[in-house]
Amino acid sequence: MNETVTLTIDGKEITVAAGTTILDAAKELGIEIPVICYHPHLTANGLCRVCSVETGGRVQAAACVTQCSSGMAVQTDSEAVQRGRRTILEMLSATVNLEEAPEILTLLADYGADTERFAGGARREAPVHDDNPFYIRDYNQCVNCWRCVQVCAEDAQYAFALNFEGRGFHTKIATFFDDPMPDTTCVFCGQCVGVCPTGALKPKRQALLEQGFSPDEVFQQTRRGRRKKHTVS
Numbered sequence: 001m002n003e004t005v006t007l008t009i010d011g012k013e014i015t016v017a018a019g020t021t022i023l024d025a026a027k028e029l030g031i032e033i034p035v036i037c038y039h040p041h042l043t044a045n046g047l048c049r050v051c052s053v054e055t056g057g058r059v060q061a062a063a064c065v066t067q068c069s070s071g072m073a074v075q076t077d078s079e080a081v082q083r084g085r086r087t088i089l090e091m092l093s094a095t096v097n098l099e100e101a102p103e104i105l106t107l108l109a110d111y112g113a114d115t116e117r118f119a120g121g122a123r124r125e126a127p128v129h130d131d132n133p134f135y136i137r138d139y140n141q142c143v144n145c146w147r148c149v150q151v152c153a154e155d156a157q158y159a160f161a162l163n164f165e166g167r168g169f170h171t172k173i174a175t176f177f178d179d180p181m182p183d184t185t186c187v188f189c190g191q192c193v194g195v196c197p198t199g200a201l202k203p204k205r206q207a208l209l210e211q212g213f214s215p216d217e218v219f220q221q222t223r224r225g226r227r228k229k230h231t232v233s
């Protein structure tokens, strides 16, 4: 017999299978909880904490990784929850270039985030990696959501070309030994580009077109035996 648990989310009662996350249970009720690092086809890690909700405990819980339990009374949009999300978004905007992250920009607007609140703080800065004909990596736009690492590893491709390096504020996505991508186990499947929620990973053709190069120049640059190199700035 399958075990179930009954709880309330924003005052609405629901019974779900044991092991169901708060995020999925809320979705069944038609309640959307915002996410950034979470992707429905990848392992959830609870990294960004934007999906945090009140569960009656001492601290808020990340809805994407917290399982429902019997009697739980979840608040997904209380004042404390909103304040927490706003602060996370304000810290993100202070440290990362979010210009090409439309979903996060929408969240910033929805939660009334003050993008100047932490102005003057350290920003995450990194060189743009333009080391292969297929895609560029601009970690100035990276929110460390981990999606690219997951999809490159056990969640899909099993290539393990990407990992992280550094600690704390200096943690960043990288290849092993920071090798150029053609020297890694990358098979250029493009799945990392597909799941990236920001402009950190971008097809090189798109990047060159955005910079005004003609389709012929782009073609020359992104095929084997290319004649002239245009570097993405």
Ligand code: SF4
Pocket: 141, 142, 143, 144, 145, 146, 147, 148, 149, 173, 192, 195, 196, 197, 198, 200, 201
């Ligand atoms: S490069 Fe993109 S997918 Fe990878 S961690 Fe950064 S934001 Fe996430």
